[in-house]
Amino acid sequence: MTGDRWSALAERLGTDLYLDLQPDPDAPTRGRSAQLRSRLADELRSAIADGRLAPGTRLPPYRSLAADLGLARGTVSSVYSELIAEGWLTARQGAGTTVAAGTTVATGFGAPGSAGASFTTVVSAPRVAHDFSLGQPNTSQFPRTAWIRSMRRAISSADDSAFGPTLPNGSERLRVALAGYLARARGVRAHPDQIVLTTSVLSALELLGRSLFRESVAAEAYGLPFFRDAFTQYGAVVSPIAVDHDGADVTALTDLTAKPQAVLLTPSHQSPIGVSLAPHRRAVVAEWARATDTFLIEDDYDGELRYDREPVGAMQALAPDHIIYTGSVSKSLSPSVRIGWLVLPPALVSTVMWAKGMREPDASIVDQLALADMIETGSYDKHIRAVDSFIDAAGGR
């Protein structure tokens, strides 16, 4: 597909849309169609996030887009379904597929937009069968050269002030880079000021347990025990949610007599069972969180690594005001680089920052600068693709 085709498409859509779907010349030819599918999804997300595709814009039927792009109909259809599940698009009977309201990522902090109403009609995308187990970091995959190069660039170009004490939310440069990355790669709606950097997902959960949820939390019955401990150590009672082949049985939440303050979920890849939360359940639990004003904590465990499954975006976009998103580089880079993050609903940011204290107490800022450089220069994405290829070659793990 050429830029011309996309220009034609953009003209039909009435927007100045240009999506670059050229395949990466360095990429192996094997898996080329999966690459194109992934690029289409990424480019559509970006176009929606930065306003090139405005809320309410009607997308062409997937059949005509597929013909236009020379892709299989099923490919475009599954991309649409994925973006619907992630909340970027809305499908209504008779109205076709349109860009959902409230999808443009806020450019000013404090203007998060109440995206709630636009996600009430979310269709169920077909569930993909998965076959993977709990992954362990592959230590031979640490991108030594890229890390050194990024560290050099980041340290050389940093202002002197970078080497002084840092505010509790961490490096601004990394928060800016990460907001862009998470929007692009995971569909997360994050303004940099909604991000609080931590040293790991565990430290992020402990911070939430300490500052916000000291009474009651619900969590997947088969979740990681030390994640539950992050809350119980500060006094919270943690109730189990059953897990089946569609992920956590969130429908049971509506039956609870006592509503928990927060619900901890791993929609991308439940550990250790390995299922991901089915799209219809994502919609149900996001709607329930909004209706009952409850917070969901989305641990995007393994979210960046795709193994052999279809990519599934983060759930956060379904209810940005009620979903706290957390992740880290412990699998994507290495557990020896201690960088994690929270993307918080704006209303929670000051409470969590206050709980951290005057300064960032633990996280290495020089590492944060190096990671920021990796993201800014595309080196991080390239590494993620390399790890995915490695996993593919190893039989999908």
Place this chain on the structure above:
Amino acid sequence: MTGDRWSALAERLGTDLYLDLQPDPDAPTRGRSAQLRSRLADELRSAIADGRLAPGTRLPPYRSLAADLGLARGTVSSVYSELIAEGWLTARQGAGTTVAAGTTVATGFGAPGSAGASFTTVVSAPRVAHDFSLGQPNTSQFPRTAWIRSMRRAISSADDSAFGPTLPNGSERLRVALAGYLARARGVRAHPDQIVLTTSVLSALELLGRSLFRESVAAEAYGLPFFRDAFTQYGAVVSPIAVDHDGADVTALTDLTAKPQAVLLTPSHQSPIGVSLAPHRRAVVAEWARATDTFLIEDDYDGELRYDREPVGAMQALAPDHIIYTGSVSKSLSPSVRIGWLVLPPALVSTVMWAKGMREPDASIVDQLALADMIETGSYDKHIRAVDSFIDAAGGR
């Protein structure tokens, strides 16, 4: 002074001693005699620590050593006094100055040696007048080039396993390098397995507050409030110790009706008052700690930076089984590099490691590897000297 003179000295001492006191050719000529003094102290500490000067070895009278080395008598005398205050040497009426018992740094963990008895007769060295205030990190001094170089070397040469999860005590490579550095530069007796790496002195104190001292701690009345909070947050009652021109009034500890579990002191540089703990008080409190089986926590705040004062070694060597030593790179390098350490009496190591959990939860291991390289290659020492020169040039601050 030449190597030959030192060989002659070594022959008289009956040991194979070689101390390199050649001045650094790159160093400014100003302050050359202070450099030689400092080198003499460092070389004697090293020779004692690694066993070249065995416990019980009698040193030549300071007058003859001064003549031999072409140094002023007062210089050698003050080096002897300093090493006596630090516990490396013992002075007894009629017996001259000898290497104290238990000074050789244990090469096998679990064999710390009970150095106690040899420190009972500690002479009071003349107190040095100080003039410095609470220092702030100078962010323009971050050694960018050295950091990048060390990061490149450390990452390139690391085994793959360095990028996997790490034990709670942190990088072994840094613990080995740091044990050598602290012995050499601060007179600390540390086997690498007595070191637990943390992200800062504050996190080190919190770890102690959480795992060991939940009931009662005494601390300097004018200490940093968030250091006291490190203990009160886990339930300990913190009692104040008065501070005067000789530092904390530790003689008052003997009058306490209820003995605290631990006493937090900043012997090197009390913040914010700026005094250091007088040698006779160091001896008194170390003796009291041993006699009452109480733990002292020595926060070696600013210990590496000398400003315009005479260097004073760490107190830890006076009672290695009863003094917990803590420090960090937040002043020497930057608060953006989050690396701190605890040197623990061997009996406490497993409790503190257990409290940290399965793995190092917060500290960046790649940064730890870079710091290890800086120490191994002498780059860290060079940086410390550069910072000292900067401070000197700025009027002693």
